[in-house]
Amino acid sequence: MSLIEQAAKRLEQLRQAGVELPEESVSTPVISKASPQKNEATPSQAPESARRPPIKETPPEPGPSRPASISPQIVLDLEAISASGLLTPNADRSRLADEFRVVKRPLIANAMGRGTTPVPNGNLIMVTSALPGEGKSFSAINLAISIAMELDNTVMLVDADVARPSVLNMLGLPPAKGLLDVLEANSVDISGVLMRTNIEKLSILPSGTPHPRATELLASETMIALLDDMASRYNDRIIVFDSPPLLLTTEARVLASHMGQVVVVVNAENTSQAAVKQALATIESCPLKMMLLNQVRSSQADTYGYGYGYGYGYGHEK
Numbered sequence: 001m002s003l004i005e006q007a008a009k010r011l012e013q014l015r016q017a018g019v020e021l022p023e024e025s026v027s028t029p030v031i032s033k034a035s036p037q038k039n040e041a042t043p044s045q046a047p048e049s050a051r052r053p054p055i056k057e058t059p060p061e062p063g064p065s066r067p068a069s070i071s072p073q074i075v076l077d078l079e080a081i082s083a084s085g086l087l088t089p090n091a092d093r094s095r096l097a098d099e100f101r102v103v104k105r106p107l108i109a110n111a112m113g114r115g116t117t118p119v120p121n122g123n124l125i126m127v128t129s130a131l132p133g134e135g136k137s138f139s140a141i142n143l144a145i146s147i148a149m150e151l152d153n154t155v156m157l158v159d160a161d162v163a164r165p166s167v168l169n170m171l172g173l174p175p176a177k178g179l180l181d182v183l184e185a186n187s188v189d190i191s192g193v194l195m196r197t198n199i200e201k202l203s204i205l206p207s208g209t210p211h212p213r214a215t216e217l218l219a220s221e222t223m224i225a226l227l228d229d230m231a232s233r234y235n236d237r238i239i240v241f242d243s244p245p246l247l248l249t250t251e252a253r254v255l256a257s258h259m260g261q262v263v264v265v266v267n268a269e270n271t272s273q274a275a276v277k278q279a280l281a282t283i284e285s286c287p288l289k290m291m292l293l294n295q296v297r298s299s300q301a302d303t304y305g306y307g308y309g310y311g312y313g314y315g316h317e318k
């Protein structure tokens with residue numbers, strides 16, 4: 001069965017189970033299961049810390065054109081990131097890159113006000129799912145890198161899954177200050193903890209110093225005010241939020257209600273229909289939702305090396 005057929009079938013099952021999928025105009029792209037490349041230098045049995053690529057920090061370039069407060073540049077080890085199965089800008093044309101090209105198009109159009117209707121705070125894009133382990137972080141990182149590869153778009157990737165942060169670790173970076181520090185102390189400004197990276201158009205806002213009331217901080221008035229501030233202060237940027245799951249706690253729904261666009265990752269094999277249904281019900285009021293079917297396996301795709309497919313299945317002709 002092709003990926004398109006698999007996706008269409010899965011969506012049909014969900015619909016028959018009474019899951020109200022987002023409007024028919026919204027396509028449901030598919031992300032296939034990416035396999036990490038074998039790399040002698042990074043054996044899978046090595047401890048996490050040993051697998052981390054080395055970090056280099058370069059000081060901001062001197063010169064009158066740069067404001068003094070600009071954050072240091074973090075050098076991402078793009079080879080190691082690519083070997084771990086994530087997308088990188090210099091990777092050859094790959095299935096993953098092609099799939100994320102499809103995912104990002106409508107999101108960018110809405111963020112830039114080029115969609116059919118204007119979207120308030122359209123540049124705030126939340127990536128969430130029903131439960132942990134469905135590929136939120138994987139999708140958020142790939143989406144951010146994919147958008148950063150565009151000529152016109154600058155991206156900020158925010159690790160807002162404050163209870164289970166993983167963005168820095170997945171990118172081979174050590175813990176750093178970030179969102180929680182900004183929320184906790186009025187004296188810390190985003191610009192002070194934002195990391196510029198060697199992917200020129202990508203900056204990262206880590207989740208920050210662990211805090212016993214992290215989830216309360218995430219759903220606080222301060223966070224909501226911060227979101228509005230970010231949407232306007234960085235209105236030339238697309239801000240991608242890796243977020244907590246919708247069904248375990250309530251902060252994700254609070255966040256979702258302040259986002260311009262919400263991407264709901266559905267694990268093609270493991271997410272139950274009931275979970276998808278419940279998760280969508282929690283974000284009923286969000287105007288723009290996109291479902292992303294993740295970890296679709298395709299034997300065909302493996303055979304041909306590419307052979308990806310897109311699930312325009314719901315309400316659309318292929």
Ligand SMILES: Nc1ncnc2c1ncn2[C@@H]1O[C@H](COP(=O)(O)OP(=O)(O)O)[C@@H](O)[C@H]1O
Pocket residue numbers: 031032033034035085129131132133134135136137138139166294295296
């Ligand atoms: N499409 C995919 N291909 C390969 N690995 C994936 C894919 N989606 C998720 N993973 C892996 O599955 C694990 C769980 O995904 P993650 O993004 O951390 O989930 P979540 O953030 O929803 O808890 C991670 O190790 C991630 O790299």
Ligand SMILES: [Mg+2]
Pocket residue numbers: 136137138161164165166242
């Ligand atoms: Mg995660």
